[in-house]
Amino acid sequence: MASQEHPGGRRIRLGMVGGGQGAFIGAVHRIASRLDDRFELVAGALSSDPDRAAASAAENGISADRSYTSYIEMAKAEAARADGIEVVSIVTPNHLHASAAKAFLNAGIHVICDKPMTVSVSEAEELVELVRSSGKLFILTHNYTAYPMIRQARAMVRDGAIGQLRVVKAEYAQDWLAEKAEETGVKQAEWRTDPERSGAGGAIGDIGTHAYNLAAFVTGELPNELCAELSTFVEGRRLDDNVQILMRYESGARGMLWASQVAVGNENGLALGIYGSRGGLEWSQEHPNHLWYAPFGEEKRLITRGGAGMGEDAGRFVRVPAGHPEGYLEGFANLYSEAAQALFAAREGKSTPGGVIYPTVEDGLDGMKFIATSVESSKNGSVWTKL
Amino acid sequence: MASQEHPGGRRIRLGMVGGGQGAFIGAVHRIASRLDDRFELVAGALSSDPDRAAASAAENGISADRSYTSYIEMAKAEAARADGIEVVSIVTPNHLHASAAKAFLNAGIHVICDKPMTVSVSEAEELVELVRSSGKLFILTHNYTAYPMIRQARAMVRDGAIGQLRVVKAEYAQDWLAEKAEETGVKQAEWRTDPERSGAGGAIGDIGTHAYNLAAFVTGELPNELCAELSTFVEGRRLDDNVQILMRYESGARGMLWASQVAVGNENGLALGIYGSRGGLEWSQEHPNHLWYAPFGEEKRLITRGGAGMGEDAGRFVRVPAGHPEGYLEGFANLYSEAAQALFAAREGKSTPGGVIYPTVEDGLDGMKFIATSVESSKNGSVWTKL
């Protein structure tokens, strides 16, 4: 059962960059941080627009003197306070992630950062260097990795339940960009289809990286070569809205990845199929409390969050009994919970406790390489390209 | 999209009775209260055991001077403080609900109370009287009524989507009491199977009332007569663990209700089927973001939380886009969100805003009548008995 204690009776002081009124993922981060009561949002540069920044801060209980319009300024000011933030959540459009992260890392403040991590591999590499030299924590919110049944799947693969990995099937199908939403005032659509703010990848960066990261998280393997076909189906769109990729793994495994934002009828269809020499695992984000396990030659079993068959890797995150569905926000909160464990330890000068897992700056770099390699492969006629 | 503002920049000061270490539903209430950031837990009588009360308070960020071991004392002390709690959540075993509620209502403090509301109809009737005379708010946490797709179903029935109601099918199937869990140290099982603490109903009170309440909530109708068979399958258990009931409605509709805690293979299988002259609706708690709608003579449609076809009655509660599952805790939080709307209004001397809906003390009385009538029917050989 998920523990809710916060050592020393003191919540972690959290700041936020981005996430003002009209944004989506910022609100998710705030709920996630609150759910288990280990964080306290005390400062923010929620918007670069002064009015929106102020209004957003007020709405979120941030006092006016700790509401900023510049994250540079915020990093400095907070670092100077005795009660300054211990960690910042960066939830801006992608192109600001790197510079914001640098500002806080340089100010000695831990970072929680949304994905994709940066807009280029070189930016990502610099960030890896900086995180290493800073000694600060960097948590990348590939939130789906914190679903209990994903942890269960990872543990089962690790423990040999499927034998040797053969086939990876990763999908992320949506339909919200099937028409040109970016021209109808949908803010989320605008920046996600704008190369200036999203980077070189559209669907591949926004959702493809999630699928890629999740497959790697569960299997423990990364492909070393891929062949990608990026398409743009909506006329005039500047980035890809459909992605299909073949992947080769050094172990001999083979994979396919499909990410689409134009697959009509799909809401948030992230799904994973992992097949090995002795068993198979299947999971779908829209029913996250269920994990199908097929040991070869036996009946398929349905492993449920909180139910029989679930092990401790998943059980750490269970808040309510089996059959009481925990969803997207809980999964996101689980990642904040992992972050909290690491941050509490860091507060006391200790390293992150064993068993605590979160996507790292290196995972972020892997994601950027995946995007860059896919874009390159596709531009060259969808040829096999080394990662 | 769910609004998260709290008027005046000030969260509602919340107290809690019950919910100390080892309890289940208290933690759920706390998460629910935190999720949308409108409540602040500042006082509690989390346990009558001093050590456990203190430890539980500390864990939950309640300062020692506002941690009590008696709810009587707590009601008095908090009422006397300028910064005293505005509302209390009562999450004890059932037998304490009424007296705790009275203590706070009498102290001028609003009440959020877990279900079933009391352990007898007469207790419930007294509470109805007291709530009415006190002028205070009383919110009963029949949490399932706040799932967005349940709001959607209710709105559709109200708006004529199924025509005239004919058949109601309500189920709540679990299996956690299939063996004698109450003798293996499972605290939840202990008090739920103890008539002293649970009242005259076992499964019927614990989960049957949820199914009954939910059916009434969606259809807008209550049966006027029922025929109940309460069974106890686990030897030596003192309360029912399986319930099957036939129901007659004044409108001519007919219903069936099945609640079981021994139906092996079921985790938290609350489900509703509502059939009318022109359409049908089906919903299952384990996949709460989906609502099936069948207009007679047309294809079945799947209405999703956040998706096309969802109306404003449900849309008020949506935090994240369609396909990002919201679950049990979000549903529970929706009820706290309704409570918050009512409490904010009350703070300003206004009545509860139109559109805000929560189960009331009268609903609690209906639930107690349902339990009492079912027990009576069953004791008399499962004969038809007026409600």
Add this chain to the structure above:
Amino acid sequence: MASQEHPGGRRIRLGMVGGGQGAFIGAVHRIASRLDDRFELVAGALSSDPDRAAASAAENGISADRSYTSYIEMAKAEAARADGIEVVSIVTPNHLHASAAKAFLNAGIHVICDKPMTVSVSEAEELVELVRSSGKLFILTHNYTAYPMIRQARAMVRDGAIGQLRVVKAEYAQDWLAEKAEETGVKQAEWRTDPERSGAGGAIGDIGTHAYNLAAFVTGELPNELCAELSTFVEGRRLDDNVQILMRYESGARGMLWASQVAVGNENGLALGIYGSRGGLEWSQEHPNHLWYAPFGEEKRLITRGGAGMGEDAGRFVRVPAGHPEGYLEGFANLYSEAAQALFAAREGKSTPGGVIYPTVEDGLDGMKFIATSVESSKNGSVWTKL
């Protein structure tokens, strides 16, 4: 794997009563009889209307001289032929089942008969006597008993997989009579809602008996007492279109049965849940190749037709590998296959081979008692009534 041999190289000569143009179930019987190539339809009284009888016979490859308009005449004529039919399928409306069956039994011809078996208990009792004294085979087409996964479930209950039976949940939900189809020229609706042709039960006879029979088939238990509420929702309809029943078993088990032909959104929703002290089984006719098995305290398993976990009781009927769905017609054919085994044996003066199972005339009598008792219970105000 299902064997398709027919001893002696000779198919069983089959006759049919009823099933002319415009009928439904007759065509199903014919397909079922053909599927495994063990029967040959050579004679029929497909209609009492001479033109329709002739046309229907021609369509089905029955030679004109063996097409009759009277089953009395047919029984005599066929009994007199050296190449006369060995067995007759009776697929008329219910009110003709008994007299037709008698005619053929008395003529020394085996009988396959549709359900419900008769229109009264006394008729059924007479038929039981006659079958016994005649020494002929009588196969009642409760076709759902021959789905492989139903055989699997029965075997598992028999072998102790669920422990001691506690709760039976049987449902059969349709919606095709949600409006007054009997007045729009739907022949199937006409006779099924006509007490002269259907007997005293509407939905209870047409589909309720299937659910009742199936529950008994799988559990091996019959209730000894029931409390039934029969309703008619469509104005002016002469028989029940919705049925809800509570049942008590001598073993202490309890049951519920719901049958409805007005549950909008349901096509042919026959479903069974069987819960015991150690496990549970769930099956739904619309996905007949799947059987859910939950051993208490372990993960749920999905047993599939043809897949791992399926035993020989089901395996006898498998025609195509797992994942190649076999459906309603195959299930029906399985029953004809059982009949064929019995008939081949009878041809050689042997008794029915061990392992061959089909619903008997006694099962038909049980069904008639179920209908009669339910009607009686309901007429008396839905009181508990002994079976």
Add this chain to the structure above:
Amino acid sequence: MASQEHPGGRRIRLGMVGGGQGAFIGAVHRIASRLDDRFELVAGALSSDPDRAAASAAENGISADRSYTSYIEMAKAEAARADGIEVVSIVTPNHLHASAAKAFLNAGIHVICDKPMTVSVSEAEELVELVRSSGKLFILTHNYTAYPMIRQARAMVRDGAIGQLRVVKAEYAQDWLAEKAEETGVKQAEWRTDPERSGAGGAIGDIGTHAYNLAAFVTGELPNELCAELSTFVEGRRLDDNVQILMRYESGARGMLWASQVAVGNENGLALGIYGSRGGLEWSQEHPNHLWYAPFGEEKRLITRGGAGMGEDAGRFVRVPAGHPEGYLEGFANLYSEAAQALFAAREGKSTPGGVIYPTVEDGLDGMKFIATSVESSKNGSVWTKL
């Protein structure tokens, strides 16, 4: 509703090549041919082994004088008989399809042939020529094209329900070759993994062609370029057991195809997702009576075989009402039913009636090109290759 008449009161005289004891697909063809009573199996070369041929013939009611051990001989003898077969079903391993087909076409006998059609493109091209010059019918049993809901999907795409095609996702996942079944006496596995008998493709020929054909059947489009990765995961196996392919269509659509016989936990997982500018369609073979249709911006609908929303293209094949599942054998029988319509017409010198659809020799050639191109692409390092 499916008609069962056979003009002239005379069934079509059918012969069979292959399908003796121990075979799989031959029995399926026989059941399919019998289901609607339009064919009569009167001759066969069921095996080249004399004993097995004789025993198999006897079992299937074929008289000894029309049981052959050579299809060459059979073609001659049957062509010479006044009551000779009108059509032959060829159900041998792949390498014999072409020469058997030629023998019968040259003898003036129509052909029904299993897929993949041949073992090489050149063989297929020859066959196309021969069919054209012979004027005989050639029906390729891509049986999945005859599922009613597949016909429904095809009609909907044709009628514009999804707008312009964008993305095709075709999958066919099985697991029966996850271990080396070909060395454990499984006859089906032996020849399917033997290039001498299967041709150059393993999984790609056995199941990949089905997925490819089905996607083409529903969308009405064939890709003009593909990039294929064929893998063999089971050590020592001589053909591919996992296939992943990217496809480009001239229209701009993009596709992915995955076929695997080592995806543990999958039985016969043929599935199709078709996404266009205005809607999406999804179908899965294991639940063939259901078709999901998502018009963009509206709720998803479930179209069912026999239910509301089904049009005449599917309705032609419905034997039993909605909710009574029809499965694999019925789907196969539908194709025989189409063949029968064409054969009855041919008997009278007429062309195939409008609306009758079956996979043709040209479709078979397309399938062979697909296999050959995929094999070539894969051998060359999985490069894009024109079809």
